[in-house]
Amino acid sequence: EAQVTQNPRYLITVTGKKLTVTCSQNMNHEYMSWYRQDPGLGLRQIYYSMNVEVTDKGDVPEGYKVSRKEKRNFPLILESPSPNQTSLYFCASSLSMRPGAHEQFFGPGTRLTVL
């Protein structure tokens, strides 16, 4: 089944304790992206990757890191989480960002609480 998977789905942690949220897609997609969803703010892009070893900042990258060593995986790293990073996080992928191949497929989300 074609899908985007994220782990963990739920995480409660404390300020300053490094964590990684994994994202994997099995559709051989070039483009992958991380978003955070907050009430009243919709989805805001954190980081994106156009292909392996190519990543760039989105609208709200502060406090986050990503890597794209393999095409299928795009982990989101919080080196020192803070309470303002409490949010619902979505990973998404698409075949590319070229016209005609632009539908983004979303993972189920990771609900992160930082105490």
Next chain:
Amino acid sequence: GEDVEQSLFLSVREGDSSVINCTYTDSSSTYLYWYKQEPGAGLQLLTYIFSNMDMKQDQRLTVLLNKKDKHLSLRIADTQTGDSAIYFCAERDSGGYQKVTFGTGTKLQVIP
């Protein structure tokens, strides 16, 4: 930067039509999208419209685009309880990266 705005909440009775509105600021948008988010799930693409189109119909869904006013709407005919969800409008710009910007989402409540 680009801005996409939606009203936060809409309530309709089952069987009525729902109209969800969206305004955007980027005049160079190429594609405009509607995504649906059901409770506890990620977003799923419902439909999209290319910026040189005025209307697109897909079964119970009708998308209207007024490019002059930068206004996009999604009409759901014969709204069902299963249509209860959050609906996100999104626009894609024409720049090299072709970034997609999402709106705040409209929560549609369908009353039986």
